[in-house]
Amino acid sequence: MTAGGDIEALIQMMARLPGFGPRSARRAVLQLVRKRELLLMPLADLMQQVAVTVRECPRCGNICSGPLCDICLDPKRATGELCVVEDVADLWAMERGGAFKGRYHVLGGTLSALDNVGPEELRIPMLITRVEEEEIREVILALNANVEGQTTAHYIADQLEGQVRLTSLAQGVPVGGELDYLDDGTISAALRARREV
Secondary structure, eight states, X not given: OOOOHHHHHHHHHHHTSTTOOHHHHHHHHHHHHHTIIIIIHHHHHHHHHHHHHOEEOTTTOOEESSSSOHHHHOGGGOSSEEEEESSHXXXXXXXXXXXXXXXXXXXXXXXXTTTTBOGGGTXXXXXXXXXXXXXXXXXXXXXXXXXXXXXXXXXXXXXXXXXXXXXXXOTTSOTTOOGGGSOHHHHHHHHXXXXXX
16 A cells, blocks of 8 residues: 555655665654654654754854854864864764864865865865964864875865874774764774874
8 A cells, every 4th residue: 555645755755864765764754654743743843943943053064053053162172173074974973982072174075076076165265264263283184084085185284284283083994984984982093093194
C-alpha cells in the first residue's frame, strides 16, 4: 500500500537528508505520523522556528540564532588560536572532542579548480582579516586530508606566511578521511599532535 500525496512528498524530502534513504525516510515519517502529538507537531514547530531564527555567524561561519555564535561570544575562547575548518559539521566534530579551547573559522568549502571555487567563493579573505584584527598567534588548519583540503591548506599557508604560527592536524586523521566521520579520541589526538605547516 502506498502513502498519500502529502505523506509521499514528506518521505521524498526526508530521503534527501544525509543518512536517510527511501526506506529509512519512510520508517521515520511513519513514526512521526503515528506519534503526531508527541513528535510530528513539536518537530514542525521547531523546524519553523529554526527556519526563521538560525543564520550564519558573521564572524566565524558557524550557525547561530543570535548576533554571534556562542563560541565567538565566549571570552574564554579568545586564546589567540584560530582553528580553520571546511564546514560547520567539522566544527561540531572538533567540539565533540573537547580538546580545542580557541575560536573557529569556517571556510564554507575548499578550493576546487574543477568546480570554479576560488578563494573569493570561500571565507578565505575574511580569515586573513581576522588574523590581522583579532591578534591571532596560531592558525590551526584542520582541513580534510584529501586533495582539495590539502590544496586549500597550502593556499592559506602561503597567504599567512610570516604573519602567524601555522599548524595542521597531525597523525590520527587518515588520508582521504573527513573530520565529521572520526571518533572523538582520534580528533583529540590529532589536535594535540599538530605540527608546523
